[in-house]
Amino acid sequence: LTLVVEDPTASVDTISKLAEEMGGFVVSSYLYQTAYGSGDLTTTQGTLTIRVPAERLDEVLEAVKSTAIEVRSENISGEDITQQYVDLQSRLRNLEAAEAQLQEIMGSATRTEDVMMVYNQLVQVRGEIETVKGQMQYFEQSAKLSAVTMELIPDAAAQPLQIAGWRPEGTAKAAVEALVRTLQFLADAGIWAVICVAPVALLLGLPAYFVVRGIRRRRKAARAPKAE
Known part of the structure; x- marks a missing residue:
């Protein structure tokens, strides 16, 4: 579809x-x-x-x-998997018959090497049986x-458009983030100014204030006799 x-x-x-x-x-x-x-x-x-x-x-x-x-x-x-399934059924019957014969031979074998040889063949046949059963199960599930x-x-x-990689919502988000960072910087600068700069300015400014004030008083006092 x-x-x-x-x-x-x-x-x-x-x-x-x-x-x-x-x-x-x-x-x-x-x-x-x-x-x-x-x-x-x-x-x-x-x-x-x-x-x-x-x-x-x-x-x-x-x-x-x-x-x-x-x-x-x-x-x-x-x-149509009918023929394939029928072929698998036939192969399974032959393998199961071979398995039964190998089991009989193994039961009557007396020499160790004969037993091992028949056992290896039996393992191989059983592996093929499992493979065929798996294929048959797959076909059965496929049919269902x-x-x-x-x-x-x-x-x-x-659809929302995306022209040459430009996304308006992305630009707006970036602008808001830049504004927030700017306001954050200004707020941080104000905090630093209050905590660090203001005390220093106060320490330096007070002596200067009194010096200037004293100079003004002396000048004022010096001008007073002349006025009389």
Whole structure:
């Protein structure tokens, strides 16, 4: 499925929850930034793969498509694994028969080297049996669950633009931070002035004040007789 959605990130969450509600699960999800238009604009796209019970596939598809603004493409395909499963069943029977024969031979062997040789063959056959059983189990689970892969494309009109790396909200945030730092500097300077500069100024200023005051008094006293 190729779906046009308002917000790919939100759609991934919505569809993932939908898969769980339908008895399925998420296989993989991937969100990435991509450029469009003249190359100066970027937006988020995503891919998502889910597995759901085969009997609910149609229901899931309708629910998923209902979350999209537009369905760009849809492709449904299936694989007939009947012959492969039959071949595995036949191989499993042959391996189990070989296992039984090796167990009989091992039980009647008397020499140590014969026992070890048969044991090694038995281990190998049992390993092949487990491999075949695993493949059969995989096919059985695949038959019960259907995979749905979606490409999520954003509706460009609903996306915040990012032109040549410029984001207005980022600029506003930087401006506010600069203002706060400036006010903080001024406040710190005021605190330093009160605590450190004011006492020093007071110590230096008081003697100067009294000196100037004394000079003014002497000048005033000197002018008084002349006035008489």
